[in-house]
Amino acid sequence: MxxxxxxxxxxxxxxxxxxxxxxxxxxxxxxxxxxxxxxxxxxxxxxxxxxxxxxxxxxxxxxxxxxxxxxxxxxxxxxxxxxxxxxxxxxxxxxxxxxxxxxxxxxxxxxxxxxxxxxxxxTSRRRTTSYRQLFVEHAGLDPFACGVEECIDRCAELGIEPPAGLDRDEVDAYLDLILSLHLQAGLGADxxxxxxxxxxxxxxxxxxxxxxxxxxxxxxxxxxxxxxxxxxxxxxxxxxxxxxxxxxxxxxxxxxxxxxxxxxxxxxxxxxxxxxxxxxxxxxxxxxxxxxxxxxxxxxxxxxxxxxxx
Amino acid sequence: MTASLRVLVWPSVPPGRFVLRGARPSVSAESRMVESYNTSQFKKGLKVQLDGQPGIVLESEFRKPGKGQAVYTLRIKNLLTGNVLVKSYRNGDKIDAADVHDTDLQYLYNDSTLWHFMDPDTFEQYEVPKEALGDAWKYLIDGTKVDATFWNGQVIVITPPAHVVLEVTFCEPGARGNTSAGVTKPATTETGAEFKVPIFIDNGDLIKVDTRTGEYVERASSK
CATH class of the missing domain: 3.30.930.10 (Bira Bifunctional Protein; Domain 2)
Known part of the structure; x- marks a missing residue:
């Protein structure tokens, strides 16, 4: 390599x-x-x-x-x-x-x-998607428009229990969580x-x-x-x-x-x-x-x- | 220590108060009493306390997007109910340690509500209600050595040896000489538990049973 x-x-x-x-x-x-x-x-x-x-x-x-x-x-x-x-x-x-x-x-x-x-x-199997498209399609959430409350609701619906101390002001923290625990495993399967x-x-x-x-x-x-x-x-x-x-x-x-x-x-x-x-x-x-x-x-x-x- | 360079883990150590954290191995978690574990200590096998109940960590996973926040997920089995749940934690979070430890005990007798055990080293005796035994009562005869899990001084899990030999006290007579596989009949053993055995087994025979599956393994010649 x-x-x-x-x-x-x-x-x-x-x-x-x-x-x-x-x-x-x-x-x-x-x-x-x-x-x-x-x-x-x-x-x-x-x-x-x-x-x-x-x-x-x-x-x-x-x-x-x-x-x-x-x-x-x-x-x-x-x-x-x-x-x-x-x-x-x-x-x-x-x-x-x-x-x-x-x-x-x-x-x-x-x-x-x-x-x-x-x-x-x-090369034939390369794909591109935007962060927004990924979240809208696979997490039902617009990462550029959502607030923390919406993130919390989506986490509950997706079966993700956020860590107790997660910063309630930071949308990014929830986006990271949804990406790590819900979306990432399915990315780039092919x-x-x-x-x-x-x-x-x-x-x-x-x-x-x-x-x-x-x-x-x-x-x-x-x-x-x-x-x-x-x-x-x-x-x-x-x-x-x-x-x-x-x-x-x-x-x-x-x-x-x-x-x-x-x-x-x-x-x-x-x-x-x-x-x-x-x-x-x-x-x-x-x-x-x-x-x-x-x-x-x-x-x-x-x-x-x-x-x-x- | 002769080296003049020491590598430290930054977030926990403010400048001017450097404490050496390299130079392992550290003391194992089992050999001293700890009150909590932080995320860097998370690993499979930790005994933890969640909502006032003891649990064991079945799986610990660390995930972190390259530029994002880390998350630790633990799959924890409740040692009282057997339920498994997944909890997530942020870097630096703590989880309470459970005062859980394992000891070898020897089974003595039961009075059909309480099963009595003894620590062969200290001769201290413990009584365990039948509900706390799960299926373990099926495999216990006088002298059986078991692994006992204690939580706050109480026995919460009894794990018998993987295989035990039990005497058959009652079964319908089978066709002598028929050793064909796959044909079974119920047999009651000295513990009162019933197992499926091949039809050639007779009253008074010894059978070897797998305690993890509850299945007959083979006819035994001695205990």
Whole structure:
């Protein structure tokens, strides 16, 4: 798989890069917890850094400095994520394409999946659906128009009992719940499903644009195959001020949620300020592709050293 | 510890108060009394308390959309009623631990309402009402070793060994020499329970029974 992946990008003149796994600032996201590494050489336990949750910041800094298209296969770390399809340390395949729009990048992701999973993900079985269409058709809910009460009613009808402490103000929390517990298992049953046009609140580091009906949507896609989320792509946000505000908003939600405020990556913000060329980027969970390729049910079946045995 | 780099799990540890959480293995949940489990401790086999009743976790699953909120789902079997339900939790939520543990006990006798057991180590005796036994009464004869599940000091589940040997106390006479498979007749055993047995079984024979299915396995030569 590694060799096929490297050949795939070599043929497309995308440069393989390596960037540091440790950094002092992070890409602040509401629902991503980095692991912290303490440098004890100073003796006070206060000199610390973060293990990357993805190589996004450094790779964007490369693109901003004129690297052209770049890809990376690397280990990333996410605290508290352990389960059937999660291991706190895992392998990410991430790449950035200056000048690409989302459609071009989705085509390329589809081609890569067809290369790595020829039986499960042939090009002919690729499908695209919008976040709204998925929820309207399969959960009876318009994610862009619904309120929390409606979400609670739909959960009850779908047989989902929301966790007791779920934030009653956040529609997104209910949408995540319905996606995770009701919709996801059926996504991409026959071939890769590209889910597009997310609610703007879920934009993270993607641009917000208007869809055909004039509704603001996040220019993002996620790819599902056999109910497994494989990839997450953005038309990358280029505006440093907007990005700084989103980091701050994510930190406010984190604090309200009882979690740590995280230091934003100032170097990334500076790179955006200096000018990131228009580009699209995507992160692919490499272990999950291996899982589907093997027909495994649990990451433990294919990892020689899963976290519960470390 | 000589390494100067320590990896910590961030959300639980504010800066300046770093506590080493690596360097497992930690103490197993069974060997100490815990009051609650948080989501990072969720796993199959945990004994938990839900709405004041004890349960065991049959399955624990973690789901998280790439950019979204994580949800943990537990399938929990109520140890009193046997009912199974699914509950979901957010990162950091807690679930009460149940004071549930298993001990080997020895069956002594019954007075048809209470079944009496003894802990062979402490000689302490326990009485269990028939309702709490489920089908276990069918397999208990003097001296049978059982696995007893205690909750708050009370026996709530008695699990007999997978196979037991019982004496047939009454059955209709069968055709001697007929060992053909598939033809059965009822036989009452010394526990009072009835099992379907092949027709060659006679009064006074010993039969081996699978306690998980309640089915006859074979004729036994000794207990």
């Amino acid at each position: 590694l060799r096929s992946t490297r050949e795939f990008f070599a043929q497309r003149d995308v440069l393989e890069v390596e960037t540091p796994a440790l950094s002092r600032g992070v890409v602040v996201e509401t629902h991503l917890d980095p692991m912290v590494v303490v440098d004890e050489s100073r003796g006070d336990g206060r000199d610390y850094a973060f293990l990357q949750t993805s190589p996004e910041a450094c790779m964007k800094r490369l693109v901003a400095s004129g690297s052209g298209p770049v890809y990376q296969l690397c280990r990333v770390f996410r605290a508290g994520e352990s389960g059937r399809f999660h291991n706190p340390e895992f392998t990410m395949l991430e790449w950035y394409r200056p000048g690409f729009d989302l459609e071009q990048l989705m085509d390329e992701v589809g081609d890569l999946l067809a290369t790595l999973l020829p039986d499960l993900a042939p 071939g890769p499903l590209f889910l597009i046009d997310f609610p703007p609140d879920q934009a993270a580091l993607a641009q917000v644009r208007e869809d055909a009906a004039g509704t603001p949507v996040a220019a993002r896609f996620e790819v599902f195959l056999r109910g497994v989320e494989l990839a997450n792509g953005y038309l990358e946000l280029l505006d440093a001020d907007e990005q700084r505000q989103r980091f701050a908003a994510a930190n406010e939600r984190r604090v309200a949620d009882g979690r740590m405020r995280l230091p934003p990556d100032e170097y990334l913000l500076a790179a955006l300020g200096a000018g990131l060329p228009s580009c699209a980027g995507v992160a692919v969970g490499f272990d999950r592709i291996a899982l589907l390729r093997r027909g495994a049910d649990h990451l433990d079946e294919l990892m020689a050293f899963p976290w519960n045995r470390m």
